[in-house]
Amino acid sequence: MWIGGGGEKVTLRIAARHADGWNVPFVSLDDFRRKSDILTQYCEEEGRDPTGIERGVNLSLAWREEDLEEQFGAILPIVRPSVLTGSVQEVVDRIGGYVEAGADWVIVAARAPFDVEGIEQFATEVVPAFR
Numbered sequence: 461m462w463i464g465g466g467g468e469k470v471t472l473r474i475a476a477r478h479a480d481g482w483n484v485p486f487v488s489l490d491d492f493r494r495k496s497d498i499l500t501q502y503c504e505e506e507g508r509d510p511t512g513i514e515r516g517v518n519l520s521l522a523w524r525e526e527d528l529e530e531q532f533g534a535i536l537p538i539v540r541p542s543v544l545t546g547s548v549q550e551v552v553d554r555i556g557g558y559v560e561a562g563a564d565w566v567i568v569a570a571r572a573p574f575d576v577e578g579i580e581q582f583a584t585e586v587v588p589a590f591r
Contacts, residue, residue, distance in 0.1 A: 516565030
């Protein structure tokens with residue numbers, strides 16, 4: 461069973477007690493690391509091995525600033541820290557940061573209007589760096 465969400469007082473406690481996996485949407489690397497550490501702490505309090513919970517994060521992808529603005533509009537300031545953007549190497553490095561912070565899964569959440577070429581570029585130039 462997977463538990464989704466980033467609530468540090470309730471959601472992460474429930475995940476520590478019951479989940480096989482935990483997923484959090486649209487958080488910065490620092491927030492992911494902090495929430496993951498809290499989950500580990502709760503697991504230890506529950507007497508549970510924290511490595512028994514897979515950890516995932518939802519991120520968005522926008523190669524260009526225009527795509528980012530088109531996809532997110534008014535909520536852009538909230539999600540910006542979690543958007544994969546920049547060069548291929550910058551995106552690889554950002555994902556690598558989440559992996560180093562404990563993410564077993566990095567889920568790219570595509571939003572309309574869909575950048576089909578950008579998704580294809582991600583699949584052909586970024587994904588191979590993690591195989």
